[in-house]
Amino acid sequence: MTLVKTAIGRRSFIKSSALAGGGLILGFNWLASCKMTPEEVRNLPKEWFEINGYLKxxxxxxxxxxxxxxxxxxxxxxxxxxxxxxxxxIDWNEVIVEQAPLNTDLYSRQFIGGSQAIRTSWEGLRMAGASARHMLIAAAAEAWQVPLKEISTESGKIKHTASDKSISYGAIASAAAKVSVPDEVALKATSDFKIIGxxxxxxxxxxxxxxxxxxxxxTQSEGMLTAMILHPPAFGMKLKSFDDSVVKTMPGIQAVFSTKVLDDTYTRQHFDTCTFLEVVTIxxxxxxxxxxxxxxxxxEWEPFETYTEERQPYRGPQQTLTIPSGLESSADHSTKMAEMATKKARVVRKDGNPEKAFRSASKIIERTYTAPFLxxxxMEPMNFFADVKSDSAQLSGPLQKAELTEQxxxxxxxxxxxxxxxxxxxxxxxxxRRSYAHWALEAAIISQKMKAPVKxxxxxxxxxxxGIYRPAYQVTYKAALDSNNNLTGLHINAGGIPESPLYANRFPAGAIDNYQADSWTIPTNITIGSFRAPRSNFMASAEQSFLDEIAEAAGKDPIDFRLELLDRAAKNPVGEKNDYDAERYAGVLKLVKEKSNWNNRDSNSKQGVAAYFCHNSYAAQVVDMTWENDQPKIQKVTCAIDCGIVINPxxxxxxxEGGIVDGIGNALYGELTFKDGIPxxxxxxxxxxxxxxxxxxxxxxxFVKNDIDPTGLGEPTFPPVFAALANAMYKATGKRFYNQPFVGGMT
Amino acid sequence: MAKFNLNINGKERELDVDPTTPMLWVLRDHIKLVGTKYGCGIAQCGACTVHLDGNAVRSCQLPISSVGDKEITTIEGLSEKGDHPVQQAWLEVDVPQCGYCQAGQIMTASALLEKNPNPSDEEIETAMNGNICRCGTYTRIKKAVKIAANSINA
Structure with a gap:
């Protein structure tokens, strides 16, 4: 039996009170986790004790x-x-779920991002349910004058078998509100789960x-106006002037003006990326x-000069970012990235003696992979509703990081x-995309100016x-094989515009004696930000395609080759900073091998495999495909995933499935190019x-069945499928695919 | 501005709007039926699909002046309580993720099944190919269309 504390010292994660009109309301900390050392507890941020969930x-x-x-x-x-x-x-059918508004007094971390929702709330949610149940039982024990331990519950009913008494949760809820919150509660054994799973x-x-x-x-509102914006046609441009003489007289038009999205002196937080600083508003x-x-x-638009903006990153000191002038083109981006790959880059990790490994290699394989902006x-275009009064504002809309937007x-x-x-x-x-809510700012400013509700x-x-695009990336992998086809050295040179995709401590780091990972960046004025599994969405594709090619060069089965590396990383890891669990990693590969009928499918169907670890979960995929009319036809994707306990299978x-389809779509067709700054x-x-x-x-x-606390699911299946697809396409066509998108163009 | 009498979800509606206004915006802005979604405005994504005399059409490319006395059905009018076989199949398969495109998907699928109650995989793909689902629920959509077809034919 797992016991969790509902309080640390005098600080409680739970508050209970009577519900107006009868009943119990339990406020609880959605993110509470009491499996902590005293040292960790002392360092807990204050907001971890805030009541941020409600149960009525x-x-x-x-x-x-x-x-x-x-x-x-x-x-x-x-x-x-x-x-x-x-x-x-309780019977799931009796539960009503309501969406809470943004309330920074009541809730914290009302975010979408990083596939963290279930992982960070798991224990807090369980504690809340268990505490409420405990209080209901305690109230019944008191009412019936029977020992607490003789009482059981079943689907919203409390029972005392010996005296044949029973009462519903609702009937005892008001009494339960008077019971003090327990200091600790027992959580169910996972084998007793009836709803989870x-x-x-x-x-x-x-x-x-x-x-x-x-x-x-x-959103509709009485007297609501509709607003749209015109932004510069090209990155690197800004507003020069506009002529509204014709437009002002058009039917139904109320106003035309320019809107400055942020003040010049404003210090931007991490998610305050703003595509264009000034837009024309209608x-x-x-x-x-x-x-x-x-x-x-x-x-009329005009090119802007290089400027700087102040940024306060998540951690660390404030930074001054330089936004370069210029009208950029994708052709120039490619040239610059190719140049950077030949220059000395920042060494992020080095194990052993890679130079020596390459000098003594009997075979060296070097491949470069690229991916465009995305x-x-x-499907719902950016939008926001604002009703701003002189001293207050009522806002509504789709936000991933509402708390930061509000600030x-x-x-x-x-x-x-x-x-x-x-x-x-x-x-x-x-x-x-909706982590960067410059459009919410625009809506609020427009409403303030119009003194009216505006959508x-x-x-x-x-x-x-x-857009706030997925950056363009490039990585060069270089492998050294000895005369026995052992992978003795690996060199990674990764960079991007304007961020590097490198994760230096991920697999296959830890599985290779001589390893070096370098990183570089190229500045741009094209706005970029998080895109489903940031950076992983490119690195998985390149790394897992490269390993496929190495396996082939070494004459090994692609799954067996990966398992060999993972076995090494599990038994005798190189370095101490490897941020993956090699056994769980191998676990998804073994499962996908079994479930995909690896190497045993009918010969018309070609298979490719890939595996990746990100957002705390492990995913492996096998793509089965045929090649018809010069196009890939994907027959089947088999996915094995280890995200711990699965809540709602x-x-x-x-x-x-969505991550897989999204990944295949972006791998085959996804691409945004620029010419003179114009998308x-x-x-x-x-x-x-x-x-x-x-x-x-x-x-x-x-899903891998285990009792490990649940981890992320929104992102981990997205990155590996790019490579599983590329590897299957190689089998189908005899051609390796190094540059995304693999197919491109329109139908 | 011009006056129009429309039949929408079985109700008569009188409107005074610019005759070039696409039905998408007539529905969303003037009649406040917002189940029909804006996705691209150029008939490429299918989010705005409605029925015009039973045919699936892209309402973003359908000016109000071209509607005449044809009957328009939107997602709100497909059934009274969400019990159309296609809606029921969507619930059974639990198709939606974000859900934004699904009204358009359901309208396309229900028009298909009205004309062809027993479509092949190929016919489903042809009919549904104009509807983008950014979350990638296509395999579930296909499954739900088949379940709906079975339920209609039962």
Missing amino acids: ISDNGQVTIMSPNPEGGQNVKTAMPMIVAEELD TSKKNVDGLKIVTGKPLFGID VGDSTWEVMNAKKAIAV AHNC AIATRLGIPVEKIDIELTRLGGGYG LVYTREDDMTG DAASNLC QKSNFDDYRMIRMRESPKEIEVH
């Missing part, structure tokens, strides 16, 4: 669980309450299939009228954070050409997205 049991038995994290398709709004309900021991339907499923207004773009009565006016406005292309908005509007309310709407996709909507073109599988694609007629016909015919997801 009304006297009619209705259980309401507030879900603080925004939902954008990760299924947290269903999965997180399942964890509470499990420990509470069983598939529950999406709590918003019916609303989605009936078209209910769930999304930010669906405000009117309806979307179509504003869209028409947008086409009629005459704007646009997120969330930026408060500063820009000159309204204190306490006077700003943000409603979190469902996200029509995020994938990282800002980006057109698809505004969205795609004003079918929804978890859905998320993995060369602006809508879905030229930006190719994967569609049903190109999607795998079948996807099988197999």
Whole structure:
């Protein structure tokens, strides 16, 4: 039996009180984790003790669980309450889940990012459910005057078998509110789970299939105006002037003005990346009228000079970033990256003597991989609703990092954070893009200026050409093989525009005696940011394609070759900083080997394998494909994943399937190029997205069964599939694919 | 501006709007039926799909002036309680992730099954290929279309 403390010293993770109208409300810390050393506890940030989740049991038995994290398709709004309900021991059908608004007093970390929602909340959610259950039992024991340990629960009912007494949670909830919170509670054994590990339907499923207004773009409000923006057509350009004489007289147009998104003196936080500093704004009565006016406005743009901006990163001191002038082109980017690969780069890790290994190698293999900028292309274009009054603001929209957005908005509007309310709407996709909410700032500024409620909507073109893109990357791998085809040395030279994708301590670091990893960057004025599994989404592709080629050169089976390396890393690791568990890594490879019928499929179908570890989870995939009419036809993807305990298996599988389809789509077609600073694609007629016909015919997801606390699932299946696909394509065509996108172009 | 009488989800609606306004924005801005989604505005993504006399059309490319007396059905009018076989199949398979494209997917699928209650895989792919799902739920969409077909044929 696992016992968890509900308090550390005098600081409690739980507060209980009576619910107005009858019942119990339990406030709890969504992120509490009590398995800590005293030293760790002393260093805990204050907010870890904040009450940031709520559980209500009304006297009619209705259980309401507030879900603080925004939902954008990760299924947290269903999965997180399942964890509470499990420990509470209640019938899942009696649970209502509500989306909490942004409230920095009540909640912390209302984020989407890093696949961390379940991992960081696991213990806190269990503790809350278990504590509530304990208090309900204690109230019943008191009422019945029987020993607490003789009482059991089952699906929302409390029972005392010896006296044949029973009472529902609702009926005892008010009494439970008077019971003191236990200092520690017992958690269920995982073998006793009834809800966790069983598939529950999406709590918003019916609303989605009936078209209910769930999304930010669906916001309606009395007297609401519609706003759109015009941003520079090219990165490296800024607003020079605009002529609104024609537009002002067009029907339904209220105002045209320029909007400065951030003040010059503002110190930006990590997610305050802003695509363009000043935009032309058109405000009117309806979307179509504003869209028409947008086409009629005459704007002049001009190149900007190199400038600096102050940045406060997550950790460490404030930085001054230099944004270079210039109208950049993808052709120049390629040339510059090729040059950088030949220069001396920053050595991030070095093991053994790589120079010697390469001097004495009997075979050296060197390959360079590249990937372009990518646009997120969330299906719901960027949008935000703002109703800003003189001293307060009511805001609503799809945000991944609402708390940080709120701080930026408060500063820009000159309204204190306490006077700003943000409603979190469902996200029509995020994938990282909605962490950078400059459009929320724009909406708030426009509303403040118009003194009216405003919904800002980006057109698809505004969205795609004003992105916070996945950076362009390049990596060169060089391997030394000895005369027995052992991998004796590995050199990685990785860089990007403007960030390096390198993770120097990931596999195969730790499995090779002589290893060096170098890193470089090239500055740009093209805005970049997080994109599903940042950096991993490129490194997995290159690394796992390269290992495939090395395995072939060494005459070894690609899975066996990886397992050999992992065996070395497990038994006798090189270095001490390897940030993966070699046995769990090998575990997913073995599972995928078994489930994919590796090497035993019919000969028309070609198989490729890849495995990767990121966001605390291990994923391995085998792609089965044929080559038809000069195009890849993906018959099946088999995926093995180790993310610890799986909360909601079918929804978890859905998320993995999505990562796989997204990965295949971006690997085959994803690409945003630039010419003179201008994005060369602006809508879905030229930006190719994967569609049903190109999607795998079948996807099988197999979870490694274990009792390890759950880890991330939104990102880990995305990176490896790029390489599993490339390796299968090699088998099908005899050609290696080094440069993304592998196919490109439009159908 | 011009006056139009429309039949939307079985109800008569009188509107006074610019005749070039696409039905997508008539629905969303003027009638406040926001289940029909804006995705691209150029008929490339299918998020705005509605039925026009039973045919799946992209409402972003359908000016109000071209509708006449044809009947428009949106996701809100597909069924009263979400019990259309396609909606039921979507729930059974638990298709959606973010959910934004799903109204358009359901409208395309329901129009397909109306005309072809027993589509092959190839016919499903052809009909559904115009609807983008950025979350990548295609294998589930295909499965749900087949389940809906079986339930219609049962």
